[in-house]
């Protein structure tokens with residue numbers, strides 16, 4: 142097909158649209174042409190209505206089926222494939238969900254997936270970070286359908302309101318029978334989720350124990366209504382839970398403010414946070430590489446500096 146029409150596969154909880162969808166819509170708009178959003182869910186009319194409000198979206202395709210209730214990748218991929226021939230571009234947010242579905246779609250369409258794009262140069266040319274963000278690859282694809290995952294921190298969020306897209310229903314796919322939903326254990330936290338947090342405070346190995354991590358870092362996060370992050374060294378040592386890890390093998394974040402305390406700034410950590418708008422580093426070693434990306438650096442003992450900061454806020 143020649144006309145440019147992009148399909149964004151929405152990330153949602155059946156009632157509302159998750160923020161990662163909004164950044165993905167911005168990437169889709171940059172591909173040129175119309176942007177449609179697929180809401181594949183069960184009793185997800187509210188999510189479809191929310192998707193129709195997103196600025197720049199011209200059509201929402203609502204596929205409703207019990208088979209789509211738990212986001213099983215096999216079923217969602219089949220739903221995307223059922224309408225894939227209408228599209229020049231199919232975009233997923235580069236989230237755990239998106240990365241679970243996109244490769245299945247690309248494989249079935251026999252095209253190369255274009256992963257983790259941070260910029261659209263033209264409808265067939267994209268930029269993506271490689272080597273933990275130390276180089277940018279410019280990738281041109283000659284495939285008929287571009288199947289893309291979008292690094293959400295690379296694109297501003299489209300406005301969640303202001304649009305008035307038509308909602309079209311599509312028949313929901315039958316259950317593939319290849320996988321079954323068994324259960325879900327969800328971490329409940331009062332704090333903002335890392336990838337959506339406007340402010341993140343992160344601690345490193347220097348904290349020394351889980352008790353100290355909580356005692357020193359949590360009050361600062363509470364004061365700033367921030368998400369809590371950690372370096373891999375802190376996670377591996379058991380000072381912080383796994384889903385707090387920021388970096389190449391953790392979460393990629395770009396909050397308005399990132400405060401790193403007792404983190405050296407290894408390239409694998411920087412890969413996950415260096416696009417943050419303002420970076421503050423607290424480290425007792427003035428040579429620590431974290432200072433090379435910091436907007437504000439404080440050479441100090443974090444066990445003194447962080448409580449003082451909390452008191453001053």
Ligand SMILES: Cc1cc2nc3c(=O)[nH]c(=O)nc-3n(C[C@H](O)[C@H](O)[C@H](O)COP(=O)(O)OP(=O)(O)OC[C@H]3O[C@@H](n4cnc5c(N)ncnc54)[C@H](O)[C@@H]3O)c2cc1C
Nearest residue numbers: 345346347372373374388389390391403405409410425443
């Ligand atoms: C394939 C691969 C993937 C990886 N992925 C990740 C990843 O996703 N995320 C990640 O973070 N790392 C990752 N790493 C690990 C990374 O290389 C580093 O080992 C890790 O980031 C170091 O964590 P850290 O800065 O907390 O610890 P350290 O490097 O030990 O640094 C501790 C810092 O605390 C400072 N300090 C000590 N005491 C105090 C004090 N009292 N007050 C103030 N400062 C103090 C020290 O000066 C030092 O700079 C990865 C590594 C590999 C090989």
